[in-house]
Amino acid sequence: MEIKVLGTLDAVQNGASIAPTASKPRQLLALLALQSGHVVTASTLLDELWGTAPPRSALTTLQTYVCHLRKRVETAGHPAVKDVLVTTYGGYLLNVQEVAVDVHSYEHLAERGHRALEAGRLEQGSDLLRSALGVWRGPALSDVRIGIRLAMEVTRLEESKLGVLEALMNADLRLGRHQVLLDELAKLTEQHPMHENFCAQRMIALYRCGERRRALEAYRLLHDNLIDRLGLTPSERLRRLRQAILHTDPGLSVPA
Structure with missing residues (x-):
């Protein structure tokens, strides 16, 4: 599975798209992808999808969206779909490798770049930071409706990107x-x-x-x-x- 959030939302399993077209299921997938490997509580997901005034049926509807996502993953040929989108006590977890989500690749390259600059390895740091920026394809989640929780994630990522750009420009000036x-x-x-x-x-x-x-x-x-x-x-x-x-x-x- 490969999921991209640094630009438009894209999710592919065995060459087939598993990204939903409906607005709220796309939000759900985006938030789970950004928190892949960690449990996202149902209350966090409800906040994202409906804000401070969820309907009475919100929890049932959320479960329906999860089933819909699982169905798309299963249709794309994954043999153990419940091991990918896991139901846990109080929430859900997207269980994929870190390299499957582009944001983790970006953050790993950015961290290595900053460490190289701190150690005085300017050329290596510059190369790593440029590689990190190359992971971006446009504004984060540019085609996804943004709720309370995703707004915080997008802000964090955009601020991180600005920090990488500043460090890169500074390194290249020093070079x-x-x-x-x-x-x-x-x-x-x-x-x-x-x-x-x-x-x-x-x-x-x-x-x-x-x-x-x-x-x-x-x-x-x-x-x-x-x-x-x-x-x-x-x-x-x-x-x-x-x-x-x-x-x-x-x-x-x-x-x-």
């Missing part, structure tokens, strides 16, 4: 790859116009490429966005970076 990062950082600052770290990284990359004026323009754009949207100014760190660029600080050159 002197500022030229190849320009387009990527331009897109990131466009997508996240108030993200100070991406702005700082773009300013450094532009400065090292001889684009001092554009580096200062990037700061001004961040400044204006923060003022207009939040009534705030850039942090002291960003202001110091701007001053360093204005004074051609040798500390901004590529590290040896």
Whole structure:
């Protein structure tokens, strides 16, 4: 079985799709997949599917959705369907190998990448983080209705992805790859116009490429966005970076 959540929801068993088309069963599969190997309580699933006001028939309907999922897995040729979607005391467990769900592959690669950077292995860390990002195919669960519980999971994953991007950009800057990062950082600052770290990284990359004026323009754009949207100014760190660029600080050159 292979389940993908980092993009549209996709679930395949023996080459056949087992992903339901109906909205709530898709939510159910998505939450079970994100928590694969762990019991998800019935109350958690009810919160996801119906929020704070479940109907009287909610528990019975949930059991129907589970049966529907099992039927799809069985139809796809799994010989022991109840060993895959397990009923436990108070909940359900999706019993698949970690490698079967793309989110676990992403998190494993990201963790290895961060550890490599902490150990000073910049090239290895950069490669691992890029591999982790390569697992993503788009926004997490982009075609699934998101309830209370999935919203928390999606937020966690998107924040994790931003952290990986920040670490990757920083590693590549330390490796002197500022030229190849320009387009990527331009897109990131466009997508996240108030993200100070991406702005700082773009300013450094532009400065090292001889684009001092554009580096200062990037700061001004961040400044204006923060003022207009939040009534705030850039942090002291960003202001110091701007001053360093204005004074051609040798500390901004590529590290040896």
